[in-house]
Structure formats: structure tokens, C-alpha cells
Amino acid sequence: MRDLHKAVSAGDAQGLVGLTFDDAYDDFLYTAIPVLKKFDFSATVFVVAGMLGESNTWKHMYNPEPRKRLLTAEELREVLSQGMEVGAHSMTHIELIDLFEEQIYQEVSESRRLLVEALGTAVEGFCYPYGRSDQATVRAVRDEGYHYACGVHRLTDKDVHNLPRIPVSDEDGALRFAAKLRVYSQFEKFRAIVHPYYTRLKTARARSEPKLS
Numbered sequence: 001m002r003d004l005h006k007a008v009s010a011g012d013a014q015g016l017v018g019l020t021f022d023d024a025y026d027d028f029l030y031t032a033i034p035v036l037k038k039f040d041f042s043a044t045v046f047v048v049a050g051m052l053g054e055s056n057t058w059k060h061m062y063n064p065e066p067r068k069r070l071l072t073a074e075e076l077r078e079v080l081s082q083g084m085e086v087g088a089h090s091m092t093h094i095e096l097i098d099l100f101e102e103q104i105y106q107e108v109s110e111s112r113r114l115l116v117e118a119l120g121t122a123v124e125g126f127c128y129p130y131g132r133s134d135q136a137t138v139r140a141v142r143d144e145g146y147h148y149a150c151g152v153h154r155l156t157d158k159d160v161h162n163l164p165r166i167p168v169s170d171e172d173g174a175l176r177f178a179a180k181l182r183v184y185s186q187f188e189k190f191r192a193i194v195h196p197y198y199t200r201l202k203t204a205r206a207r208s209e210p211k212l213s
């Protein structure tokens with residue numbers, strides 16, 4: 001993402017893609033990197049800085065919740081030596097959009113400080129836990145001096161601190177992946193137009209419904 005961001009800034013990103021891996025599980029180092037190297041790709045891995053070497057005990061949307069080991073600082077230094085980029089993915093993988101402003105700033109700035117200290121590398125990118133961002137979280141990431149940040153959905157037409165991504169899962173075969181590449185950005189543009197109205201409608205409805213006490 002760092003290289004892509006530079007290329008975009010220089011107006012020279014034709015044909016480039018950014019590959020990102022969230023959470024920094026141990027299979028990034030031991031499974032993904034050998035494949036990436038084989039095809040001469042680099043990638044960015046976003047690390048949950050306060051949980052190095054632990055496992056993914058945060059809330060998941062899958063059932064049963066997958067449990068995987070997270071890379072240690074030493075393994076992340078190995079990731080860096082393989083030519084990959086390390087970015088921050090908060091301290092605890094908490095949903096940032098539910099937090100008060102002070103807590104958002106804490107998650108955003110501490111994760112960067114800790115990674116810089118533990119790995120001795122510059123940390124230029126941030127990735128929102130669950131890919132979920134809003135104006136307050138984007139503002140915090142920008143204020144803390146990150147060069148770019150990745151989310152999933154667009155909030156505005158173009159924002160380097162909330163770059164939309166195409167999620168890819170182990171259910172995506174070659175055909176579905178090719179289809180996603182073709183239609184996803186169109187779908188996201190449509191969603192960006194429709195979603196604010198949908199959210200407003202939902203909020204208005206929730207307010208008009210009688211509350212249980």
C-alpha cells in the first residue's frame with residue numbers, strides 16, 4: 001500500500017493493485033509470503049499492536065469463532081525482512097466507531113507508537129478493525145499523521161484515509177474473484193450514494209418504534 005500510495009501521488013499507478021492482509025496471523029508469514037514471493041508481489045499486513053504473539057480473542061462475526069495465533073514482534077521483523085510492509089490495526093481490534101473520541105485517539109496513536117518501537121520501522125498505514133470507519137475515526141487517523149488508511153466502504157468520493165477495498169475470502173474461487181474485480185467498485189459507488197439515506201431511514205424508524213423498558 002505504501003508503494004501504491006506513492007505511485008498514486010505521483011500519478012503513476014496504472015495497472016497497480018494493493019494487497020492487504022488484516023490481523024497478522026501466523027499463516028501470513030508461513031503460508032502467504034512464500035506464495036507472494038513466488039509471484040514477485042509485496043503486500044501490507046495490518047497488525048493488532050497490543051496483542052503480538054497472542055490469539056484473536058476479539059469478537060468475530062463467524063460461528064464458530066476461528067482461533068488463530070498472531071505473529072510475534074520477532075516474526076514481524078522477519079515479515080519486514082521479506083520486503084513486506086507492516087501497518088497498524090489498532091491496539092485491541094475493538095470496533096472504533098463505538099468509542100469515545102479519546103479512546104479512538106488512544107487506539108490509533110498507541111498502536112503506531114508500539115509498532116515503531118517494537119519493529120524499528122516507519123508505520124505509515126492504518127486499517128480500521130472490521131473495516132468500519134466513520135468521520136470521527138477517519139479524522140483521528142489523519143490527525144495522528146498516518147499517510148493512508150484502509151477501510152472497506154467509501155464514506156466520500158475519494159479519501160486517502162479511508163481507502164475502500166475488495167474483501168476476498170477463502171470462499172472466493174477464481175470465477176467469483178474475477179466477478180468481484182469487475183463489479184465491486186461499481187457496487188461500492190452505488191452503496192456510497194444510497195447508504196446515507198438508508199441509515200437515516202433506519203434511524204428514523206427506530207425512533208418512531210415504541211421502546212421496551
Ligand SMILES: [Zn+2]
Nearest residue numbers: 022023129130
Ligand atoms: Zn481485523
